[in-house]
Amino acid sequence: MTLKTNLRKYRFLKDEMTQKQLADLVKVSRQTIHAIERGKFNPSVRLALLIAQVFQSPVEDIFYLE
Amino acid sequence: MTLKTNLRKYRFLKDEMTQKQLADLVKVSRQTIHAIERGKFNPSVRLALLIAQVFQSPVEDIFYLE
DNA sequence: ACATAAAGTAAATAATAAATGACATAATGT
DNA sequence: ACATTATGTCATTTATTATTTACTTTATGT
Numbered sequence: 001m002t003l004k005t006n007l008r009k010y011r012f013l014k015d016e017m018t019q020k021q022l023a024d025l026v027k028v029s030r031q032t033i034h035a036i037e038r039g040k041f042n043p044s045v046r047l048a049l050l051i052a053q054v055f056q057s058p059v060e061d062i063f064y065l066e
Numbered sequence: 067m068t069l070k071t072n073l074r075k076y077r078f079l080k081d082e083m084t085q086k087q088l089a090d091l092v093k094v095s096r097q098t099i100h101a102i103e104r105g106k107f108n109p110s111v112r113l114a115l116l117i118a119q120v121f122q123s124p125v126e127d128i129f130y131l132e
Numbered sequence: 133a134c135a136t137a138a139a140g141t142a143a144a145t146a147a148t149a150a151a152t153g154a155c156a157t158a159a160t161g162t
Numbered sequence: 163a164c165a166t167t168a169t170g171t172c173a174t175t176t177a178t179t180a181t182t183t184a185c186t187t188t189a190t191g192t
Binding site: 028029031032035040041042043044047 | 148149150151152
């Protein structure tokens with residue numbers, strides 16, 4: 001059961017938001033957003049909730065298990 | 067924006083499941099479940115998704131920001 | 133009253149998320 | 163061609179999650 005994400009897709013859907021813009025909104029570094037997009041790690045549920053809020057979508061739509 | 071949870075409520079709703087049973091289902095230690103219930107920490111979104119699956123509920127119903 | 137299971141808690145350690153700084157490459161605009 | 167912005171990537175450090183062991187306290191049952 002490994003974590004997958006389509007954060008990248010969501011980021012482009014939402015006004016072509018940049019990694020930096022998203023990072024600023026949820027108050028993490030740009031590298032953190034990058035690492036999450038690349039599946040390098042498994043963010044906290046708090047961060048996932050913040051990201052989901054930005055995209056006004058359920059956490060499950062952005063992060064899922066496979 | 068701090069993380070809150072009602073994992074405990076969900077655990078009791080679901081067949082009075084014990085911390086240990088839940089821990090075994092999602093493959094973490096009992097102390098990890100305990101710490102999450104007590105708001106001691108902010109689990110990974112992977113773990114949150116596994117827990118949400120157990121309760122067949124959206125992550126947002128079990129974990130939320132306040 | 134006693135035994136047992138469940139839950140609370142705490143300290144030490146391991147594993148991993150996240151920050152920071154630095155530099156390279158790709159893309160976009162003028 | 164040049165400047166600028168966005169993204170990729172790496173190495174180091176710091177913060178936090180999660181494990182493990184161990185012991186205490188609180189139910190629950192007989």
